[in-house]
Amino acid sequence: MEQINGSVQMEHALLYAFLQASSDCKFREQLHSLQSQGIVSFVKGSYCYDDEVELQTDGNRSGHLQNGELVFDPQVNEEVVRIIAAQLAEIGDQFDKEIKARVVNDLVQHFLNENLSGEEITQRMSEAVEGLARAIPSDMEQEKAMLVLAMVLTKKIANTMPSLLQRVFSTTVNYISQQLHNYIVRMLRE
Numbered sequence: 252m253e254q255i256n257g258s259v260q261m262e263h264a265l266l267y268a269f270l271q272a273s274s275d276c277k278f279r280e281q282l283h284s285l286q287s288q289g290i291v292s293f294v295k296g297s298y299c300y301d302d303e304v305e306l307q308t309d310g311n312r313s314g315h316l317q318n319g320e321l322v323f324d325p326q327v328n329e330e331v332v333r334i335i336a337a338q339l340a341e342i343g344d345q346f347d348k349e350i351k352a353r354v355v356n357d358l359v360q361h362f363l364n365e366n367l368s369g370e371e372i373t374q375r376m377s378e379a380v381e382g383l384a385r386a387i388p389s390d391m392e393q394e395k396a397m398l399v400l401a402m403v404l405t406k407k408i409a410n411t412m413p414s415l416l417q418r419v420f421s422t423t424v425n426y427i428s429q430q431l432h433n434y435i436v437r438m439l440r441e
Contacts, residue, residue: 278413281416339398398431
C-alpha cells in the first residue's frame with residue numbers, strides 16, 4: 252500500500268473528490284479501486300495546511316500517529332474539500348468541451364510510453380495544461396484555470412483508457428503539488 256505524504260494529501264483528496272463529482276466519468280470502478288488499494292485515503296476526515304506544519308530537515312512534514320493513522324493539525328474539513336471539488340467539477344464540465352481530442356490522445360500516448368520517467372510525463376502534463384490555459388478564454392484566475400484543466404485532463408485520459416487511471420492520477424497529483432500547492436492551501440482557507 253502506497254503511503255501518502257502529508258505534502259500531497261490535500262492534492263490526492265481534491266483530485267479524487269473532483270473525479271467523483273465529475274459528470275461523464277467512465278472509470279468509477281477503477282476510481283474506487285484507488286481508495287481500496289490505499290492510493291487515496293482520507294485521514295480522519297481532515298487534511299493539513301502544509302505551511303502551518305513544521306517542515307523537517309528531511310523535507311517531510313511533521314505529524315504524529317494516532318491509532319495507527321497519520322494525523323496532521325490544523326485540520327481542513329473533508330466536507331470543505333468535497334464542496335470545492337464539486338464546484339471545480341462544474342467548471343471542469345464547461346472546460347471539457349474546449350479540450351481537443353488530439354491533446355488527450357497525445358497525453359495517452361505519453362502515459363503508455365513506459366520509457367518516459369514520471370518527471371518527463373509530469374512535464375508533458377504541465378505543457379498541455381499551460382497550452383490549454385493560454386488557448387481557452389477564461390475570466391477566472393490563471394491558477395484556478397490550470398488546476399481545473401489538469402483535473403479535467405486526468406478525467407479525459409482515464410475515460411479514454413481506464414487502465415491508466417493510477418498512473419495519470421499520480422502524475423496529476425505530482426503536477427498539482429509542484430505547481431499549485433500554495434493556491435490549493437489558500438483556496439481551502441477561504
